[in-house]
Amino acid sequence: MEQALAYWAEYIALIVESIAVGIVAFGAVEAFVRLLQQVFEWPPHVGWRKAIWVDFGMWLLLGLQFALAADIVRSVIAPTWEDLGFLAAIAAIRTFLNYFLEKDIEEARSAPGRERIEA
16 A cells, blocks of 8 residues: 555656646746847837746746645655655755745835836
8 A cells, every 4th residue: 555655656746846847947938938029129128137037936936836845745655864854955945945036026026117027
């Protein structure tokens, strides 16, 4: 029974991790397309870089959350102390990144000249 649960946990973690990669890839492609649009548009919109950065940052935050979820699912079945330490380190790093990225995004949204910065 435990072996079957471990198999499914690993399979689910792989799916959730794949979703995280897809989210980040989608956000990167979207940001790149918007960047190209602004490069070829004249005159460019005021604050276009910040708007693209904020939107891309939101995709990164979502991807980080899914990646952390995959790590949690992967460590559910009979974790060793080493597994728990690794998960704690990864969770701390991702939480740190998440916190400061979200803080930067909120600052960018509330800064003057935010006409087009809405998520």
